[in-house]
Amino acid sequence: AQSVAQPEDQVNVAEGNPLTVKCTYSVSGNPYLFWYVQYPNRGLQFLLKYITGDNLVKGSYGFEAEFNKSQTSFHLKKPSALVSDSALYFCAVRDMNRGSTLGRLYFGRGTQLTVWP
Amino acid sequence: AAGVIQSPRHLIKEKRETATLKCYPIPRHDTVYWYQQGPGQDPQFLISFYEKMQSDKGSIPDRFSAQQFSDYHSELNMSSLELGDSALYFCASSLGTGGIPNSPLHFGNGTRLTVT
Numbered sequence: 001a002q003s004v005a006q007p008e009d010q011v012n013v014a015e016g017n018p019l020t021v022k023c024t025y026s027v028s029g030n031p032y033l034f035w036y037v038q039y040p041n042r043g044l045q046f047l048l049k050y051i052t053g054d055n056l057v058k059g060s061y062g063f064e065a066e067f068n069k070s071q072t073s074f075h076l077k078k079p080s081a082l083v084s085d086s087a088l089y090f091c092a093v094r095d096m097n098r099g100s101t102l103g104r105l106y107f108g109r110g111t112q113l114t115v116w117p
Numbered sequence: 118a119a120g121v122i123q124s125p126r127h128l129i130k131e132k133r134e135t136a137t138l139k140c141y142p143i144p145r146h147d148t149v150y151w152y153q154q155g156p157g158q159d160p161q162f163l164i165s166f167y168e169k170m171q172s173d174k175g176s177i178p179d180r181f182s183a184q185q186f187s188d189y190h191s192e193l194n195m196s197s198l199e200l201g202d203s204a205l206y207f208c209a210s211s212l213g214t215g216g217i218p219n220s221p222l223h224f225g226n227g228t229r230l231t232v233t
Contacts, residue, residue, distance in 0.1 A: 034221060043121070043207055043224035044160070090159060103148065103211070104173055105222055107159040 002027045004074075004091045006108035013081050013115055021076040021111045023091030032094040033074045034105070035065055037087045044090060050074060061085070081115045088112050119143055121225035123208050129231045130198050138193040138228045142210030148172070149191040150222060151183060152207040160207060166191060198232045205229050 004025045013019045025031055032051055036044040048059025055067045065076045076089060091108040095101045122141040130136050142149050148167045152160040153176075162175035166185035177183075180198075185191045195202060206229075209222040 036224075041205075041227075041229070043123075043226040044209075046221045046223060049221055100173055102173070103165065103167075104162055104175070105150070105209075106162075109159050 002093045002095045002106050004093045004106060004108040006091055006111045008111050010112045015083050015115050015117050016080050019078050019081040021089050021113060023074045023108060025072050025074060025093050027093055029097050032096050034092040035076050036090045036092060039087050083115050083117055086113055086115050121208055121210050121223055123225035123228050125228060127229050131233055132198055132200060134198050136195045136198060136230060138206055140191045140208030140225060142189050143223055146210035146212050147189060148211045149185055150209040151193050154205040154207060200232050203230060203232045
């Protein structure tokens with residue numbers, strides 16, 4: 001079964017400081033990992049994905065994520081946080097094994113990021 | 118760029134009523150997913166369609182049904198509504214179910230259903 005875990009319900013950081021939102025995964029087969037961001041009463045917006053290749057993935061709005069196979073982690077990072085980054089962040093893994101659940105996206109519980117001025 | 122369109126944005130229904138949610142995927146996307154997000158919860162997969170056929174089924178109650186039409190739009194029909202059905206319902210679309218494995222899901226802004 002595929003699953004992701006986000007160990008922190010909330011992350012608070014000052015504007016201008018680096019931020020990290022943690023995610024660990026458990027998959028059978030190769031991991032296809034994603035980060036989405038959700039603003040209040042809005043849909044989930046795709047930030048970035050890891051399929052294969054470089055362990056450091058760059059995405060939208062200056063975000064990047066580091067894939068670490070040995071630690072089964074896919075932490076979301078940004079060198080300098082903005083107040084406008086405050087939102088709910090979801091890590092997700094996509095089931096790419098042949099079978100009825102092929103393509104299904106499994107989400108973590110979400111991490112509320114608050115960036116204060 | 119065109120995004121996933123969902124309608125209505127908000128819907129208020131009473132218990133035991135029915136509701137129909139609509140989803141219009143991004144043009145050329147052939148796969149539609151439905152997710153339910155309860156208050157403070159992560160999105161839970163309900164059902165998906167690929168080329169107008171049901172491709173996967175998750176935790177969708179028997180009271181709910183869905184289909185994808187010839188123009189690729191999808192509708193989620195919900196009957197005998199219960200208070201616990203109050204949630205944000207998302208539709209997402211992508212290109213292929215694994216045929217193009219790096220095609221991310223693109224989500225609509227959701228329909229907020231309130232059952233009173």
